[in-house]
Each structure stands twice: as structure tokens, then as C-alpha cells.
Amino acid sequence: MFKTIKSTSPLFIKKRVTIFLLAMAVMIFSSAAMSVQSLRGDHxxxxxxxxxxxxxxxxVEGGIKRNFKLQPPMIPHTIDKYKIxxxxxxCMKCHSEKAYKKEKAPKVGDSHYVDRDGNTLKKVSSRRYFCNQCxxxxxxxxxxxENVYEGI
Ligand code: HEC
Ligand code: HEC
Structure with missing residues (x-):
């Protein structure tokens, strides 16, 4: 009974408010002291x-070794001049059925002519049109x- 009266006494509340305000002040000052680093740096x-x-x-002449069987092979040459x-x-100026022999380039995989319903098309499938997606x-x-991946 006596305890309940004490904890709600005006003096006790005052003390709690003072502690709260002090804690807030410490937090505000310490966060202002920390320097904020953005991606831009301190520029x-x-x-x-x-x-x-x-x-x-x-x-890379001869291409880049694949790490697993169905990996899309990495491109062993520059591509900035070829637009899609x-x-x-x-890309198809060299990698198409028509051009690959003349250009001594590997032909796109047969899978690149198959649409989502399993039909083989004459032109490269829209699923494979944007080559640099893969x-x-x-x-x-x-x-x-460090990369510890081992190919299968
Ligand atoms: C001027 C002709 C030409 C163009 C255009 C071209 N390539 Fe190639 N590409 C080659 C040749 C030649 C090779 C083989 C290089 C070698 O093995 O030394 C090759 C290799 C590749 C390979 C490696 C294939 C494998 O089995 O290792 C990929 C993938 C590839 N090219 C993708 C592309 C993509 C994507 C584009 C378009 C952004 C493109 N190429 C445009 C000539 C071309
Ligand atoms: C959705 C992913 C994807 C896209 C888009 C794609 N490829 Fe591929 N590509 C692959 C994969 C996976 C392989 C390896 C398996 C295969 O041949 O299907 C491959 C294989 C190849 C090869 C080697 C074929 C062989 O027989 O060694 C060439 C060259 C190639 N792609 C060129 C291209 C070009 C050029 C384009 C754009 C017209 C393209 N790819 C678009 C995934 C893709």
C-alpha cells in the first residue's frame, strides 16, 4: 500500500522525467558526433x-572454360560495338546459322531456337534474343x- 503511493508521488515522476531527458540528450549529442558516410564518400x-x-x-582466344555443363558460356571478346x-x-551477325562459318564464330546453341512451347523456330527465340541477359x-x-566454387 505504502509502495504504490510512493511510486506515483510527484517527486518520483520528476526523477524519471529527468533521467529520460538526460538519456535523450546523450543520444542526440553522440549521434551528431558520428560522421555520416554516404556512397559518395566525404566528397x-x-x-x-x-x-x-x-x-x-x-x-580469350578459344573461349573461356565453362564451370558446369549448362552454363551459358562467357563472352571471350569485347561487345561494346554490337547493339541489340x-x-x-x-551478335547474330556472327553467331547465326548463316554467318557463323564465315565469321569462324561458334553457332548459338540449338536451344536458342526453341520457344516456350517446345517448337523449333527459324529465327532465334525471343527467350534468347537479349544475349547479354545470360x-x-x-x-x-x-x-x-575468394571464390571456392568447384565446377561440376
Ligand atoms: C564480329 C563477329 C562477332 C560478333 C558480332 C559477336 N561475336 Fe561472339 N564470338 C565471335 C568469335 C569469333 C568467337 C570465338 C572466339 C574464340 O573462341 O576465340 C565468339 C565467341 C562468343 C562466345 C563464347 C562461346 C563459347 O562456346 O565459348 C559467346 C558466348 C559469344 N561470342 C557471345 C556473343 C554476344 C552475346 C555477342 C553480342 C553482344 C557477340 N558474341 C557478338 C565473334 C563475334
Ligand atoms: C536465357 C539465357 C540465354 C540467352 C538469352 C542467350 N543464351 Fe546463349 N547460351 C545459353 C546457355 C545456357 C548455353 C549453353 C547450353 C546451350 O547451348 O543451350 C548457351 C550457349 C551459347 C553459345 C555456345 C553454343 C555451343 O554450342 O557451344 C553461343 C555462341 C551463344 N549461346 C550465343 C548466344 C547469343 C548470340 C545470344 C543472343 C542472340 C544468346 N546466346 C542468348 C543461355 C542463353
Whole structure:
């Protein structure tokens, strides 16, 4: 009975409010002291951004070894000149049925002519039209983390 009266006494409430305010003040001051780092770094907003590192595309004669059987092979050459648009596919200038022999390029896989219903088409299937959705060129950069993947 006596205890209940004490805990709601005005003096006790005052003490709790003071502790709360003190804790808030400590939090506000300590967060202001921490420096906030954005992706931009501590660059001033009106200064030029750091230059983007250029990555040299790796050209590998004979292609890049696959790590597993159904892996889309990686592209062993540069691709910046070959455009893929609604009107045309720059990759097929060398990798199509018609052109591959002359260009000494590997022909796109037969799977690339099959649509989702299993029909084999004359033209590359729209499922495989955007080549770089699956195939990517490589650079000589060292991996950011060690890779212990073993191919099957
Ligand atoms: C000027 C002709 C040409 C064009 C255009 C071209 N390639 Fe190639 N590509 C080649 C040749 C030649 C090779 C074989 C290189 C080698 O093995 O030395 C090759 C290899 C590849 C390979 C490796 C195949 C394997 O089995 O290892 C892939 C994947 C590939 N190209 C994808 C593409 C994509 C995607 C594009 C369009 C962005 C493209 N290529 C445009 C000529 C071309
Ligand atoms: C949805 C993913 C996907 C897309 C899109 C795609 N490929 Fe492939 N590609 C693969 C896979 C997976 C393989 C390996 C298995 C196979 O041949 O189907 C392959 C194999 C290849 C090969 C090697 C064929 C062989 O017999 O060794 C070439 C060359 C190639 N693709 C070129 C292309 C080109 C050019 C395009 C665009 C017109 C393209 N691919 C679009 C997934 C894709």
C-alpha cells in the first residue's frame, strides 16, 4: 500500500522525467558526433566525383572454360560495338546459322531456337534474343572475395 503511493508521488515522476531527458540528450549529442558516410564518400557536393575505374575486357582466344555443363558460356571478346535493338541483333551477325562459318564464330546453341512451347523456330527465340541477359564478357580484375566454387 505504502509502495504504490510512493511510486506515483510527484517527486518520483520528476526523477524519471529527468533521467529520460538526460538519456535523450546523450543520444542526440553522440549521434551528431558520428560522421555520416554516404556512397559518395566525404566528397563536397560541388566537387567532381572520383573517376570511375576502367575495366579492360578480357579477350580469350578459344573461349573461356565453362564451370558446369549448362552454363551459358562467357563472352571471350569485347561487345561494346554490337547493339541489340528491336530492329536487329548485332551478335547474330556472327553467331547465326548463316554467318557463323564465315565469321569462324561458334553457332548459338540449338536451344536458342526453341520457344516456350517446345517448337523449333527459324529465327532465334525471343527467350534468347537479349544475349547479354545470360552471356557476359569478363575483365582481368582480381575477385573481390575468394571464390571456392568447384565446377561440376
Ligand atoms: C564480329 C563477329 C562477332 C560478333 C558480332 C559477336 N561475336 Fe561472339 N564470338 C565471335 C568469335 C569469333 C568467337 C570465338 C572466339 C574464340 O573462341 O576465340 C565468339 C565467341 C562468343 C562466345 C563464347 C562461346 C563459347 O562456346 O565459348 C559467346 C558466348 C559469344 N561470342 C557471345 C556473343 C554476344 C552475346 C555477342 C553480342 C553482344 C557477340 N558474341 C557478338 C565473334 C563475334
Ligand atoms: C536465357 C539465357 C540465354 C540467352 C538469352 C542467350 N543464351 Fe546463349 N547460351 C545459353 C546457355 C545456357 C548455353 C549453353 C547450353 C546451350 O547451348 O543451350 C548457351 C550457349 C551459347 C553459345 C555456345 C553454343 C555451343 O554450342 O557451344 C553461343 C555462341 C551463344 N549461346 C550465343 C548466344 C547469343 C548470340 C545470344 C543472343 C542472340 C544468346 N546466346 C542468348 C543461355 C542463353
Amino acid at each position: 563536397a557536393l560541388d566537387a567532381d566525383a572520383n573517376k570511375v575505374m576502367k575495366h579492360k575486357i578480357d579477350t 535493338t528491336l530492329k536487329g541483333n548485332g 552471356h557476359a564478357p569478363q575483365t582481368k580484375d582480381a575477385p573481390l572475395v
